[in-house]
Amino acid sequence: MQRRARHTRVFSRQHAGRRVTYWLGGILVGLIAVGFAGVADFVDLQRRHLIAAAGGWIMLLLAPSGLALSIWLTRRYAPGARGSGIPQVIATLHMTEPGQIDDVLSWRNAVGKVGLTLLGLFCGASIGREGPTVQVGATLMHLLGRRLGVVDGAARRALILAGGAAGISAAFNTPLAGIVFAIEELSHSFQSRTSGTMLTAVILSGLTSLAILGNYTYFGHAGATLPVGTAWIAAPLCAVAGGIAGGSFSALLVRMSGGIPGxxxxxxxxxxxLFAASCGLLIAALGLASGGLTYGTGYAQARHIVDGDAHLPAGFFALKFAASLISYCSGIPGGIFAPSLAIGAGIGGWVAHLLPHAAPGMVVLLGMAAYFSAVVQAPLTATVIVMEMTDNQQVTVALLATSFLAFGISRLICRRPLYGALARHFLRSLALARNPGDAPTLGSGEPPRHDARPAGSQLPPTRPPAAPHTP
Incomplete structure (x- = not known):
């Protein structure tokens, strides 16, 4: 009994030390997310100052050269920083070889992710910082676990999941959305062994953001409601428009991630x-056509639409759609969360013009939820994140109905969830790097084999369904 008591005390001290370290990790994720957001806003402001001083045509030089530099730096120094960051985190949750996880969730990739995302924003790419924050948060928690000697696979995955959820929580100041996103999109499950670590990290990162920035909401306070009656026609209209647009965006990204044709x-x-420079030239052209509205995250435009302060052109969402697609296909680091919300707000603003009896602000929220749900195929996350970002709980039922209908329409267009499919392509690219003869070359236009899995991965194979079905 004495030996057992001594063992219990030592065991408790070890666990207490780990808990404190994990708490510090959650706080650090919050600090990094807040700092990342502040620097991203500063970079966006500097780009606008440059355009005001030198004229919009300067982007024809800045965007191509900036994207070319970004992709060169990415490929040379931080290949794991490419793209959104969320597919990388999902991929590591299904890896069994610790060395592979260390290669993806490394300090080099995390620092490169932040720096190169900021470079892309300065050059006008239509990208967001939220996906990169997820990868940085997961990297921080993983490295803390490695420092503490965590070798158990389940515990390692719990830390990665907690870091990703904390990143979303702090980036948007939406703790509930961080938890829902981790369950619905990152892990597709909720296990007792991971829940405590994840909840603690989310709470502490959210409190850190709250302590520094105050009790703010991402898009302010939207008090609009959707009374029962004729105004409810906005829900199916936004769901159809957002579902078709978001499903098409996902299908195009999934297709191009397996090889751009032609x-x-x-x-x-x-x-x-050279390809990245060509993408930069197209982004600059779209920016000139839109009067600079398509550059950057789209946060300012989305907020103006939600508040009703500005009436953007009807084609804003189409131009932003194209800019986001080109930015992602260029291969530079950067996420799609914020641009998706901006595109959804544009769709909602367009639908609001067709419904004079509905509150425009409410229709805009429905458009945001519909498009975001269709892109990531995560309707609960879309509902919660829009509700928390606008501090409006009165529209929960309408947001849920719109998000799930848009999700169903998106599944008819894109059979596979975006982030899961991108994670499989990422794992496939790792296998190609090790054994180049195992699969067709990316960019050749030939999609990878659906039944192939890289070594060290537990991700199930993807096979297209035999026949269409209703989700």
Whole structure:
């Protein structure tokens, strides 16, 4: 009994030390997310100052050169920082080889993710910082666990999941959305062994953001409601428009992540830096056509639409859609969360013009939830994140109905969830790097085999369904 008591005391001290370290990790994720957001806003402001001083045509030089530099730095120094960051986190949750996880969730990739995302924002790319924050948060918690000697696979996955959820919580100041996103999108489950670590990290990162920035909401306070009656027609209209647009966006990204067809794919495979510069030129052209509205995250435009302070052109969401698609296909680091919310707000603003009896602010929220739900195919996350970002709980039922209907429409267009499919392509690219003869070259236009899985991965194979079905 004495030996057992001594063992219990030592065991408790070890666990107490780990808990304190994990708490510090959650606080650090919050600090990094807040600092990242502040620097991103500063970079966006500097780009706007540059355009005001030198004219909009300066972007024809800045965007191509900036994207070319970004992809060169990414490929040379931080190949794991490419893209959103969320597919990388999902991929590591299904890896069994610790060395592979260390390669993806490394300090080099995390620092590169932040720096290169900021470079992309300065050059006008239509990208967001929320996805990169998820990868940085997961990296921080993983490295803390490695420092503490965590070798158990379940405990390691719990830390990665907690870091990703904390990143979303602090980036948007939406703790509930961080938890729901981790359950619905990152892990697709809720286990008792991971729940405590994840909840603690989310709470502490959210409190850190709250302590520094105050009790703010991402898009302010939207008090609009949707009374029962004719105004409820806005829900199916936004769901259809957002579902078709979001499902198409996801399908295009999934297709292009497996290889861009035609001459563009051959250019991307043979000359990725030149291809990125070409994408930058297209982004600059879209920015000139929109009067600069398509540059950056789209946060300012979305907030103006939600508040009703500005009436953007009806084609804003289409131009932003194209800019976001091109930015992601260029291969530079950057997420799609914030641009998706901006596109959804544009869709809601367009639908609001067709419904004079509905409150415009409410229709905009429905459009945001519909498009976001259709892109990531996570309707609960879309509902919670829009509700928390606008501090409006009166519209929960309408947001739920719109999000799930848009999700169903998106599944008819894109059979596989976006982040899961991108995670599989990421794992596939790791296998190609080790054994180049195992699969077709990316960019050749030939999609990868659906039954192939890289070594060290537990991610189930993806096979297209035999026949269409109703989700």
């Amino acid at each position: 001459r563009a794919g051959r250019l991307a495979a043979a000359h990725p830096v």
